[in-house]
Amino acid sequence: MARAQQDLALRLEIEELYTEYAHVLDNFELEQWPEFFTDDCLYQIVSRENRERGLPLALMRCESKAMLADRVVTIRQTQMFAPRALRHLVSSLRIAPPASADGVDVQANNAVLQTLVDDETRILSAGRYIDRLVRDGDALKFKSRTCVYDTVMVPNSLIYPL
Amino acid sequence: MARAQQDLALRLEIEELYTEYAHVLDNFELEQWPEFFTDDCLYQIVSRENRERGLPLALMRCESKAMLADRVVTIRQTQMFAPRALRHLVSSLRIAPPASADGVDVQANNAVLQTLVDDETRILSAGRYIDRLVRDGDALKFKSRTCVYDTVMVPNSLIYPL
């Protein structure tokens, strides 16, 4: 039954990371978003179907923190889209036993609810995060984050990262 | 990495408070609802749009625990509405560092799912809690709770507190 204090501290730190990530996106603080990742990160959004078939197709794919920052600029400067509210619901954080010094594997379920002006709230996407976290200085960061979505999404309906 | 035991105990206490709140409302134990608040509390439900514009308009606003109790009586005695089931989903509790003796600031995402008789389950509202908690005797209570909703709600469709 005993559980090391260190394990517990790590678990709380992971929960806080996921919580901050959700709030930053729901607040549209996009410039903060790349700061959750390591310099050489991989961030991708892939469909459940493509992932199961082993297809490399991704709806969004960024292979470094610099590419994430570019993506933010693109969203801020060039895209035209209707105002909306987003709300992340994240649950069932599954933390794999930390087997190596390479990082910690974590999975979590998520749903993103979207509200357009004068419309009811709808489920924009449901899916899973499949992540590898590493310590980067004092902070835990995403070495890789793969957002696997169940929801059939028209590509141009996805504007913001998940 | 070290985390004080006291911080951890506070965190668990906050999680339990939010859990109890959700279950009490989902169980329609409305008479218990004011007990989550301090005597001089502020409880309000405001739209995301009005909040961002700094407008003081609120869909519901109670400025004391006594007003919350009045609200419960109103719901119990005078309103006519179809039976329903409500289900709160709360996630991403963001606990601000306890900077002062005035209390603890907490935010959380929420969605409330509503099921009317013979209808499918729908999203009644999605949004955020913005709260200040204070210690009141042995218990943590809401000094203020602001429910910011993304969802465009027809005012009379909201009967119960969020």
Next chain:
Amino acid sequence: MARAQQDLALRLEIEELYTEYAHVLDNFELEQWPEFFTDDCLYQIVSRENRERGLPLALMRCESKAMLADRVVTIRQTQMFAPRALRHLVSSLRIAPPASADGVDVQANNAVLQTLVDDETRILSAGRYIDRLVRDGDALKFKSRTCVYDTVMVPNSLIYPL
């Protein structure tokens, strides 16, 4: 404010159990599902309405782990249905004080989101788990799990356990 280390370890163990359960079902690892239960378990899915009226009707009812295993075989071998993705959202774990050696009572809110091929993501069900957990060897297992659903479900739309 002090909280025993043992209480905390139990709480984390319960959270991990609920997390594993959700991931196993969302991954369609159905053969693992009976392993969450004791040999003499009770698993049932009942409507909120029937539960409140005290009616014994259940949409699914298994009175032992062997019956759960039978159910899995039935799902795997005989049923015909469209492929789908499921996503469990579980929150507000309410852990009753462990009053006796008989186990721990836990309740939690849940929603299951379902995505059929070429269709948007919908709420398959919303409801509550009402559970009793017991220690079985080294692991915590469900002595009973009652899934109370708010959602009006056509009986044959429920294929997988909740």
